[in-house]
Amino acid sequence: MWFFYLMSWIALIVQICFITISVAAGLYYVAELVEEYTVATKKVIWWMIMVTLLVYAGLVLFEDFPAWMLACGVLGQAAHLLILNTFPYFKLSSPAFALSVLLLLLNHYLAFQFFSSVLYSFSEVLAYFTLCLWLVPFALFVSLSANENILPTVAERRHLLDDNDVVTNYFSQKGKKYGLLTFFNYAKDSILPQRNKKVF
Structure with a gap:
């Protein structure tokens, strides 16, 4: 009896x-796709936000959820937009990023408070958290790696250099990458064994 129990834990x-x-x-694969197809990724995330807003509309119409929790969720989706x-x-x-993080944390707090006081099945609670709270922020988190390989655009409001030489600044900053794909590449290089090619 104990052997089978030990085997189940292993x-x-x-x-x-x-x-x-x-x-x-x-x-890793999704992060590479995001880097390769940034325009399509933006459209997919936009549609995710719209679907999440439709889910919130369904919760308003068909469920008895607190208005403050749903309003916080809708404001969070607006911050994602x-x-x-x-x-x-x-x-x-x-400010948009800080607001979205703040609303995400507040919405988690409100959802935990609500679901601890009202009895729902685990699958229903998980459905709310997955579709309303985690889907869009996770997509935005994965797409952070797309920022590593873009050229400077008009979205950068500050001047990059005193003489406004954007291209020189881009290539000087290119070595500094902080994203999901960079983390996975670092983990792959440091954890997996490297094979040395033999030179004849």
């Missing part, structure tokens, strides 16, 4: 490892 650990590797590989105006360029210090 199998669970192996399954968690496989799921983690699969999710990492999927995120403001972030999308300068896509793929993200400025983490922009």
Whole structure:
């Protein structure tokens, strides 16, 4: 009896490892697609926001959710639309980004408070969190890596150099990359073994 119990825990650990590797590989692939197709990515995220707003409209019409929680969610989606105006360029210090993060945290707090007081099934709670709270922010998080390979645009409001030489500044800043794809490339280079090619 104890052997089979121990075997089930070992199998669970192996399954968690496989799921983690699969999710990492999927995120890496999605991050590469986002970098390659930024215009299509912007359209997909825009449609995700519209679908999420339709879900909120359905919750207003057919469910008895608190108005303050739904209003916070709708305002969060409006903040996501403001972030999308300068896509793929993200400025983490922009008011729209700060507002969207603040509303996301507030909406999580309100949702946890509501779902702890009213009995809903786990699948219904997970559906709310997935479709209303996590879908669009996750898409924006994955698309942060698209910012690494774009040329400076008019979305950059500050002057890049004193003499306004945009191209020189772009190539001097090109080595500094901080995104999801850069993290995965670093993890791939540091964790996976490297094969040395033999030179004859």
